[in-house]
Amino acid sequence: MKRSYENALKLLESRRRKARPRTPALASINQDAVTPTDNQALRGVPSLVGMEDWLRKLGYSENDVNGLNIVHIAGTKGKGSTCAFTRSFLRAHGSRTGYPNKVGLYTSPDLQCIRERIQINDEPIPEELFTRYFFEVWERLEAPNLEPSVLPMRQPRYLQLLALLAFHTFIRENVDAAIFETHHGGEYDATNVIRRPIVTAITALGMDHVAQLGPTIENVAWHKSGIFKPGAPAFSVFQEESPAEVLRFRAAERQTTLRFVPMNESLPANNKTLSVPVQRLNCSLALELARAWLQAKAPQHTLDESDIAEGVSNFKWAGRFESIEDGASGWFVDGAHNTLSLEQAARWFVANTNTPLTNQCRILIFSHFSEERDGLALVEALANSLAELQAMPEYVIFTTYEEREDGTTRIDKTLKPPETPFPDLCTIYTSLWRQRDSRASVSSEATIEGAIKLAKRISAERGGAQILVTGSLHLAGGALSILRPQEHGTT
Incomplete structure (x- = not known):
């Protein structure tokens, strides 16, 4: 070979x-x-x-x-x-x-x-x-x-x-x-x-x-x-x-x-x-x-x-409390995938966006599919944390671990996601969030790329947005490969 x-x-x-x-x-x-x-x-x-x-x-x-x-x-x-x-x-x-x-x-x-x-x-x-x-x-x-x-x-x-x-x-x-x-x-x-x-x-x-x-x-x-x-x-x-x-x-x-x-x-x-x-x-x-x-x-x-x-x-750690400025949009990426970590991610997001000079809408992109953890409990924990911090997002987008709309992926992706039962679990997440916050616009996208594109469209229409991407290391990695495709040779 x-x-x-x-x-x-x-x-x-x-x-x-x-x-x-x-x-x-x-x-x-x-x-x-x-x-x-x-x-x-x-x-x-x-x-x-x-x-x-x-x-x-x-x-x-x-x-x-x-x-x-x-x-x-x-x-x-x-x-x-x-x-x-x-x-x-x-x-x-x-x-x-x-x-x-x-x-x-x-x-x-x-x-x-x-x-x-x-x-x-x-x-x-x-x-x-x-x-x-x-x-x-x-x-x-x-x-x-x-x-x-x-x-x-x-x-x-x-x-x-x-x-x-x-x-x-x-x-x-x-x-x-x-x-x-x-x-x-x-x-x-x-x-x-x-x-x-x-x-x-x-x-x-x-x-x-x-x-x-x-x-x-x-x-x-x-x-x-x-x-x-x-x-x-x-x-x-x-x-x-x-x-x-x-x-x-x-x-x-x-x-x-x-x-x-x-x-x-x-x-x-x-x-x-x-x-x-x-x-x-x-x-x-x-x-x-x-x-x-x-x-x-x-x-x-x-x-x-x-x-x-x-x-x-000089500290850096990809996908953990990582922020990216993209014009009028601020992206906050954290691979939190248990209740305690999601609570911390919510606090970090709010601490970095809840300022007098920041009057932009908030968007949440979330994905989690695992046999080891209860995804509904994670969604509930995140919603509770954001509610307690008076920072419920105006827009919520649930997605899968699939990265790109054309089905392609980077060659050196070795963090293999499990099979994602989309749209069943995303539908359940969507229903749960709507029960928690009837004022939010809640939707689902079949791919991470689709979720990011939707968030960017909303940001453009609203004159800027602060976007939290969390729920899984698979999601964090996929999002970073799209938001920062030049790093590590990803395509």
Whole structure:
């Protein structure tokens, strides 16, 4: 097969499984406490299995992985933003002092381009580099074992392969620091092959991926804190007491320290980046991670006020609290897809549009289709939040995850949307919103492009509009590929 970017994407896609397996025997877990005896029921998805063998086949030892000087981050909400803030602080310090000079970042999912998942110094790795390193990994793993007595090795699945590619890329590119976001859990996550991180962190916890992580918040906390390692200080935002107790137990079990980080009241004033409390909390956590990393790797270095100000100012995270100015229209894109995140998205939208100088109409574009979450509950939560903030939109447009009206899509779109039962669910959403707000103009569009075109027409007729696009990462990614088609080579 020709070593092309397109072929790399096809081979990667061939490793995607149809559905995530569900953890068995979750009903047997003690609901009062999570103790070591419960771990047998907390089997999770064994994505970690095979990672060490595959890394060895790629020619890497545990020391090679440890040498990446890793910050390992798990949690339910805010993982990506915390990773990006940590990267931004380390980059700011490196720009001033020369160290770290090269910072790698591995996150998921991507919104516009698969290469977003593996970044070096704020940029997705180029197509040429992605292609070269992908085929190096693919061909080494596909190569037969030289010893006949060794049984054939099973091949990694989609996310496992991406994590292996990230390790390979960062080692080959000789990064000074690498920030890794877990995929779903922690204890059994493929990224937990990291044995000696420099520092670990847990962002806000909530009930998500319950089929894999368990039916209680204590189960979730147990899984996420599986990234704690001896000797690597652990940090967490403040949690509710029950999951916090699980985190303390796991820290003691792993022979490490755990510190709960409050919101830092000394952060710079930056309404664009820190206009919602959740981002200030993620930023506060990231600041402590960057400080701990420097203390371990360069004790003579400290983050000064200029590093912090530059880190906040240069922060960027596609599809999360992202605003775009387009003539008289202001677009506010956030991939919120659970009730808490939607409440935060509503507050952010209103904080940035509810000013005396802003007398434009508000438009909401929403889409959510998922077997794991109740879409009606999400619509209800968003409507409640906007109503409480006295910011109900005049126009509401429900749509699907289909991007373009002609059915085409960008070649490197790997965030595969599920089947969308349009128009059934959109019709239900439309009916629900009309019951909540009879004054709003509510409609549905078959594609994201159609929804954006309609919003632009309304904006032109009304002399400008403020448009909130939220409900799903699929929607956020599709919207950005249309609103910013020049970025990352999307078409």
